[in-house]
Structures are given as structure tokens and as C-alpha cells.
Amino acid sequence: MKRIISSTLTLAALILLPVASILAQHPYLLIGTYTNNGMSKGIHVYSFDSNTGKMKPVSQVKTTNPSYLAVAADQQHVYAVNENDGPGDVSSFKFDSTSGELSLIAEVPSGGEYPCYVSISKNGKFIAVANYGTGNAVVYPITADGDIDIPVQEVHHEGTGPNKARQEKAHAHAAVFSPDGNYLMINDLGIDKIMVYKFNSETGALSLGNPAFVPVKPGSGPRHLTFDASGNYAYLITELTGEVIVYNFANGWFHTVQSISTHPKNYKGAIGSADIHISPDGKFLYASNRGDANSLAIFKRNRHNGKLKLVGFQSTLGVMPRNFNFDPSGNFLLVANQASNNVVVFKVNKKKGLLTPTGDSITVGSPVCIQWIK
Template sequence: MKLLLPVTLFLSLSLKAQQYHLLVGTYTNSGSEGIYTYRFDAQTGKATANGSVKTSNPSYLAVSPDQKYVFAVNENDSGTVSAFKFHKENGGLTFLNAVSSAGAHPCYISVNKKGNVAVAGNYSSGTIAVMEVRNDGQLNQPKQIIQLKGSSVNRSRQEKSHVHATVFSPDFKYLLVPDLGTDKVMLYNVAQSSGALQPTEDAYADVNAGAGPRHLDFHPKLEVAYLIEELTGTISVFKYKDGRLELMQNTSSHPLSYIGAFGSADIHVSPDGRFLYASNRGDANSIAIFNIDQETGMLQIAGFQPTLGIHPRNFSIDPTGNFLLVANRDSNEIVVFKIDKKTGLLDDTKQRINVSKPVCIKWIVTK
């Protein structure tokens, strides 16, 4: 009998530990208000709506390290970045302020480890904006603006620089910036006191001409980075060390027999580092699933999962690694898949989150 209380308490704490807040960014031109919040049960995969906050085209979100604040790009001609206070007790968001993104159509934002610097990438203008985060979560106007220049072989999509992500390295000493327009991943040293960016000695890493680098993720245990390439539907696997990228592998995120249009979007490694997932739009509407060699980081295809919707842009794996959620933008819903942790394959849970034009999914742990 003496063991019952500790065991019961442990189970109760475990259940509570698997409750999360889910944040969804959207495009607001078809009825969406802005950012939606949900309570997510990581045992069942069920999401319960909390509420929403109005803001224009919050197509990408970032959460502060202390999980008190949420930052959203407002993907418009005159781009802005908005800051919100997050209320864990009810999942609500309170608008704090908005500042210029120093460019057009910002599509990505990230926050440093200290939570005092945010970096936004502007797609249409090819600019990077570095801004301070105040102690109260509000943003200051950009203190550093970097204009990227160049082009590549796809004349309709690569006529100039198009910043598509601003990704901090795992140690937060470097910033990696995939530039879809120039087929380069730009590499920057990050000043630890101010967050100011300075090109590394290498300055950039090239990818195949016409590939269109888009998003990037790091392996949680190995010194390996994975880059999704939108225009060719491919993935580059790099050995990563101290701000340097060395190509090890380039592989397709589509079946060899695929003959449709490409449009790859997002890429994530599972929390245990065993599997890699990549989303494919175009005519594919699929998630590619790869096994990761645990010594080299190299990829081997495990399968393909239809997303059961149209135009899967962003997707996300919940912190427990139990579920993968796909934001199908053009079918206006998020599909919840269960991850088989032995094979990495996905099963439809039949759980759906109905929301207009979902394009970004982020998590906040409930304590």
C-alpha cells in the first residue's frame, strides 16, 4: 500500500507533463483572425480550442525561451513583426507591440538563447533584420539590417535574393540563413552580447544550382544539419561544425517515379534523432520519412505518407515525439498523425483541427 501513493503521483505528474499549448499561425485573407491557441493532449492527440488573437498574416511564429512571449512575422508588403504576451493559465495572447521587419513579406523569425534578440527574414526583399527584445517582451526597431544580393538559374523564382529562414545553431553562436534566390546558405557569427551578425570566414555554403534552399534543422545528437530544397524537392545533408557546412549527401524527398511539380517546404528531425521528416507540396502533398544513420547522420528512405490535405506547408512534431501535425494550408485543417517510434511511419489518428489557412505550428509546455 505504501507504493500506491508514489506510483499514483508519478502517473499523475506524467499525464500533466504531456499537456501542451499549441500555437497556430495563419494567413488571414480567407476568414482567419490571426494566431489560434489550443490545449493539446500528447497521449490522445486531441486538441481543444482556447482562443485567438487578431494580427495580419502571422505566417511564422517564435516562442521566447522562457515561454512568456510569442513573436509573429506579419507577412505583408510592408512587413512587420508583432510581440505578444502568452498566458499559460488559459492559453491567451495579449498584443504588446509591432515593429518594422525592415523588408517585404517576412516569412521566418527566431529568438536567441537569452531571449533578448530576435532575427527575422524577409522573403521578397531579401533582407535580414536583427532586433532587441526588451525585458517586458516588447520589440525594438531593427538595429541591424543586412541586404542579401544575387540570383540563380531559375529565372521565375531566383531573380534575386529570397531569405527563407533564420536558424540559430544549437550553441547559438552562429546563424544559418537559407537564401532560396541565390542557392546559398549564408553563415554568420553571432555576437553573444548584442546579437549582431558578422559573416563567417566561409560566408556561405553553396547548394546545387536551382535547388532553392528553404528550411533547415539540426540533428539533436550528431553534428549534422539537414536542408530542404524547395524547387528541386531535394534534401542536402551537411556535416556541421563551428559555423561550417560540408555536404555529405543530396537525396530526393520524392519517390523515384514521381513526375509532378515540386514544392518542398519544411523539415524536422524527430526528438530522438532516429527519423527525418520533410513536407512536399506541388502535386505531391506528402510527408517523406527517412531513417537516420545514428553514426553518420546519412538518410535512407523509409516511406511516404499522404498528408490527407492540400499544400502542406509547415508541420511539427510534439515535444514527446508521439505525434506529427501537418498544416494543410489549402484544405484549411491540421491533420494529426501518430508516429510509430520503431519505424518512424505515420498513422492517421482521425483527429483534425479546423482552421482557415494554417501555415505554422509551435508548442509551449504547460507547467
Template sequence: MRLLFAAFLFSLVLQAPAQDHYLFIGTYTNTGSKGIYVYKFDSNTGELNWVSNTDSSANPSFLAVTGDGKYLYAVNEVSRDRSGFVASYAFDAANGKLSFLNKQSSGSENPCHVSVTKDGKWVAVANYTGGSLAMLPVNTDGSLQPFAQHLVHEGKGFNPQRQEKPHVHSVFFSPEEKYLFSPDLGLDMISIYKFDGAAKEPLLPAANPQVATQPGAGPRHLEFSPGGKYMYVLEELGGAIDVYGYNDGEATFIQRVPTHPSDYKGQPGSADIHVSPDGKFLYASNRGDENNIAIYAINPVNGMIANLGYQSTLGTGPRNFMIDPSGNFLLVANQKTNNIVIFRRNKFTGMLSETGKQLEIPSPVCLKMLKHAF
């Protein structure tokens, strides 16, 4: 009887429905990459299988996918005639292929980050070298109109080598999409804009339009907690995470925590930050001499974080990483070693463990996943 019951349980495991999701990979194309890659990812096993790729896009380094999964937007991180570009693609979930729609100027040089509203009507883009951000309206077929608004930051920061002028590094809509937050690495500042999707020029300065970080911090990316009660800002140059309380466009400082051990003597190079789907843990990637993922527990009462440890990324230059929709796995894109490494994530402890699974991709920069079970 026990053998029959065990066999029955094993058959149920074998019959468990696959949890495949589409994974989109943005890359730099100067080292042999074909552009944007599409894979299927199994959230039960951590397996990746190639589906398709583009072959005519220059440096589609950062990506954004609409909530319905029908369209994808990619920055073309280039500088031609003092401008980079944003490209739009239609995505066919039936065959996993991207179809190029059009591209528009990003307003200035080297766009490095892009976001899209939940309704898919607006695309925001950050221009790193140009020190600006732009807002592009979206047509009903997913293609882009020319930018309707282009805002150029002015000034410089504390570090003369890295902060000689503004460097807008990212653009994030607040959870309720009433505001747009834009970390500027060059100015040690997070700009806050009020967002009105019905206006021709949708951005206006918020009531308190700026959050200043420590001099030389170089804010890069940010992440809101599930529910939007807290905001976590990653400092690239300072090697720290700034914790803020968030409410209706207002950010209130709570805590600053290093992304590296206290005895680390190298140059910080923090790159990306994400909160687990359950809101219990926070992760940040470090490049430079560290090349690891820093792991933190989040206090549910006050949003403060406490370091739990570090996990080697098994490569160098972890520019971007993501947690899959199930929360079972964390995937890291190591830009300099051309590999994407899949780690299993313990949902109870937050810690990561090696699966032995890796994917070789030239210069992977961005990972985005479309939650779509097949």
C-alpha cells in the first residue's frame, strides 16, 4: 500500500502543470549579441529554453513590458546626433516572437532606463549622458509618438570624475502612478514629478520636487515595497541602500545601510535592487571587486532592513537581476562574463543557493519576465 501511495504522489509531481513564463533579455550588441532574446522559463525547475531573438537593434540595454504582455519597449543606448532612441515591439505570445514597430528619439544621449504606465499609454525614458528624461505617448497599436516632453537637469555633484554633470539613471512610476521618480547619479538627487496621463505634457514638479541623498552617493535605481508603503533607493557610488517611507509623492528618510561588508575597501559599484514578491526580503547587486548579491530582511513594522549575507553571482558585472513571479528563483545577468545564472531562493530565509544552471548570452544587461503560464 505504501509503495502504491508513493507511486501515486510521484505521478502527481510528474503531472504538475508547467509554470512557463517568457523571459526577455536586453543586451549590448558590440560583442556579438543579436539584440533582444526571448526564452521560456519554468518556475518549477528553473530551466530556460530559447524561443526567439531580434537581429537589428543597437544596444537594447534596458527593457519594459506592458502589463498585458502585448508590447515591449527598449532603449537603444547610443549617441547619434546627440540622441539615443526608444524602440517599440509587438509581442506575439503564441509564438514568442517580437515584431519591430518603430523607434523615436529619446531626447538626448545614451538612454539607459525605460518604464511604461500600466495602461500602456505613456513611456518614460532616462538619458544617462544627456542628463535628461523624456515622456513619449503611445499609439493604440503600441508604436511610439515623438516625445511630448523633454526635461533636462542642470548642475553637478560631489565626485568630479563621475558627477561632472547630471546623469539621469532611471525613471520609475509610483505604485499609484500619480508620480514619477527619477534618480540622478550626477546630482545626488531623486527628482519627483507629478504625473497626469491626460495632459499633453504629463509631468510637473511635485510639491516637494527633490530628495537629496548624501554627497557622492550617486543614486541609481529604486524599488517600492508591495503596497507602496516604503521606497528603497540604491546608491551606485556610495554603495548603500537608502530606506524611505512613502506616501502620496512624499519620501521620508528612515535608514541608510551599506551594500557591502564593513571591512570592504574597494570601490562600490552597486547596480540593481529588488524586493521579493512577498515583501519580506530585499536584494541588491554589487559589481566592482564584489560581484555578489547582498541579501536583507525587511522589518514589516517599519520597513527597515538588516543584512543577512551575500551570494556570489558566479560571474562579473551583475548589472541587473530579477526574481521570477513564483519567488522560487533569482536570475542574475553578469554583463562582463556573458552569463545569466539561476539561483534558487529560499522563501523562508531569503537566502540563495546554486542550481548549477547558467545561460551564455553576450553582454546581458536587463532581465524582464512576463507572467504567462502555458
């Protein structure tokens, strides 16, 4: 009897291995969009070939203005903010890896206006939502089946900045958990601060860190934040001044290491920097520029001290690049160009960090977020 069971398990392993290999080479690409221009109905799902960089449409799910997405560690649940006019929502979806289809589980109020960011705690028990319009952030418990429970914590920011057009009040723009799961950082574009909160991973409760915030240069507009794989370095992109600020990070403390522009020295056009990511191998950092630039700035990382050195710039071959992301293999980088309604594929030179257009792109209405299911 034991021999039969052993043989069965071995056979199952042989069958599963090729399937896993196929899935690794053909991850699912998820694209969040704005739906108010009538060209998109919600979240679009594509099959992506990590060998060739080509995409094939699989499915789409109808939901209003899913402008930012987060994929759970189990790869079976997806969360989206619904950045509606006025009060917004946050939604959860179940993902079927066989059909490539998303199905709605829950849609609940975001607790504020114009929610623009959602992230998942390290232990997978909570999501945090940043509401841009009302300058607040809300923490929700999530169940094992992906449902969104009653909020357990809400924090509000107050203040203004020197840019009267953009900083007339607080504008929470991102909610980012620290790699160790012990802190939640809320980047507030309106008050030029990274608010630092201690996070209780069992209850979802937030309490002000010590210090309670990181001051950022007045008028800079902190937007997105990312950490390197070690968790020792954090990188902040400022929307209004187009800079990357490098920090040494430890136990809720941020120590400034460097500030470097995401534009050429003599650049005179409008600035509107957006997103920031580190390559999967940790060697390079990329930042997207909207405004008049429509480019990606490329930096080489010194992994010993976190500092950046400019490598060059790459046109995004579109208008108003928002979010961008690497495919799971790290071979390709995809850019969502909101105003030109296209997602463009670039081949990554892993030695030099440079990007080469593959010639492949897809037309999607107002694409603004790119995520992956492996």
C-alpha cells in the first residue's frame, strides 16, 4: 500500500512541475484603469509571455475607477481602490488562476474621498487605504476568503504646503507597510510629510511613531515610497519637485542619505513625477515622470550605501506615465501611459539598466496601475 501511495505522489509531482513552469513563464498581467472616459470598464487581465514580452487579453471585470491594485500573497485575492468623484470605495476580488477571471467579493466605502492607494500588511490580515481627497488613511481587516471587514483604525492629517494649487490641505497619497510589518508610512503630498505609524499586526491599530513624521522639503509633494530587499533603504519620489530622496531606514527612523533629480539638469518643462520601483535584482531604480517629460529616469544603485547614480532617461512612448512595473522574470518593464491610453513593453538590459522598446503595446483606456499574478 505504501508503495502505491509513493508512486502516486511521484507521478503527481511529475505532472505538476510542467504546469508550474508554464505558469512561471506566463504570469497574469492586471491593469487598473480610470473608467470615466468610457474606454475601460474596470480591471483588465492579460496573459504575459515572459520569454517574448507579448500579451494576450484574457478577461476584464467591471468596477469603477480601479486606480490602484494590490495582490495578496496567496495570489488568489486582489484589492482595488475605486477612486470615484467624492466618496470612494475599496473592493476585493477572487482570482481564478485557471480561467484568469476576477469575481467581486466585496465593495465597501473607503472612509474618505478619492482613494488612491491600497496595500496589504505583511501577515495578510489587513489592508490600508490612502484617501487623497480627505487626507486620511483607513485600516480594514480582511478575512481568509478575501472579504473586507469593518474598519479598525482611521487617521486624519491636517495642514497645508506652500504650493497653493496642490497643497491647500492634506492629501494622503500612499500607505506603505515597512518590510518588517511593524510600521505603516502614509506619504502626504499636501503637508510635505511622511507620517510614521507603529502598526499592531494582530489588531490593526496604529499609533504615532517616534518621531511621528519625516519632514520633506516644503513644496516637494511626497508621493510613492519603496524599500529595497534588505529593508535598510527607503526611496521616496516627490511629485511636485521631481526628486528621489534616499533614506537609511531602521525601526521607524528615516535618515536622509541623498536627494537626486529625476530630470535632466537643464530641464525647464512641467514636473509631475509619479511612481518608483527597484529592479528585481536590486541593481537599478526607476522613476516615472509625467508633466512635459513623459519619461523614466534610470539610476544605478549602490547596495552598500543605498546611493543612486544617474544612468539615463527613456521615453515612455506615451503621455502621462503613471504606474510601471517589472514582470516577475525581471526581463521586461511595462509602463501605463494614462493620457495616451496605452501600456508599452520595454526589454530590460540587466547589466546596464537601460530599456529598449520591444515594439509591443496594448491599447487600454486610461491605464494607471500594473500588477502581476504569478
